[in-house]
Amino acid sequence: MKYIYILGGLILVFMFVVYYFTYSFNEMVDREVDAAFDAQAADEAKILNEDMLVGLPAPIEKWLRVAGVVGKPLLRNGYLKQQAWMKLDEKQADWYDARAEQFTGMNPPVFIWKVNMKMYPLVSVVGRDIYADGTGAMLIKPLGLFAAVDEQGSDKIDEAAMHRFLAELAWFPSGVLNEYISWEAIDETSARATMEYKGIKASGVFSFDEAGDLKGFSAMRYRELDADAVRKTWVVEVVNTSEMDGVRLASEMTLTADGFLWLKLKLLDVEYNVDQLPMGG
16 A cells, blocks of 8 residues: 555656646746746837838739738737647647647847647647847757757758748738748749748748638748758648637638648737737736
8 A cells, every 4th residue: 555655656756747747848938928028129019001012923912901900000029829630740640739829020020939749648849939139049958847949040041931931911910010031922823931040041932812811821941950051942821710809810720841831820819909918028
C-alpha cells in the first residue's frame, strides 16, 4: 500500500512542476504582450478615407471596400482567439487539437501568438511565436518544461516571421496601407505585397475571387532555418469568410508548406483597436 502512496505523491509533485513551468511560460508571454502593447504608437483614430485608396492595385482597393473598412477607423491592433488543428510531420495520421490567442499591432508591426496543443490526453505542448522590432522567434515547450524548439537570431527566421505578418493582413485589411508595405499590381484578382522593415524584406501574392473576397496568400518562405535552408512554397488558403467586429475577414484557413498541409485554423473571436489587453496585462 505504501508504494501506492509514494506513486501518488510523485504524480502530485510532477503535476505541480508542470503547472509551475506552464504558469511561468504564460507569465513570460504576458510580459512580452504588455511590452508590445505599450510600444504601439498612440495614433489618433484615423479614418480610412477615399484619398488613402489612391494608387492601390485594383483588387486591393476592392478588397478594402468588400471588407467594410472604408470610412471606418484604421485597424491599429487586435486581439484574436483561434482554434487550430496541427500536424507535426507528413506521416502523422491524426490532427492535434490546439487553442491559441494572439496580439497583433500595426505601428510598429508586431504579433505574439501563444498556443496550447493537446498531443495526448495528459500531454500538452505550449508554444510562442513572436515578431517584434523586426525580429522573429519561436519557442516550443512540451508540458512547459523544456525548450524542444528555441529559434531566434537569424535573418531566416526574421524573414519567415515577416511573411507570417503579411499573410495575417487577412485579419487586418486596412494594414495594407502601412508605410512599410508596398504594392505591385499583377492582374484583376491578385497583387504582390513587399514588406521592408529593419533591413529585412519579404514579399508574397494576395489573390481574390471575383466578388473581392480574399482567397489566399502565397510566398516563397523558409521552412527550415539551418545554414543550407532554401525558401519553399508556402500557401495560405481561405476556406471561409465571415464578419467579425464589423470587418469581413478570413475566418477559416489552411496552411500548406512545401506541399504539406499541416495547419487548419478557425478564428473564434477578434477585438480591434483595444485600449486594454484581454491577453497579458
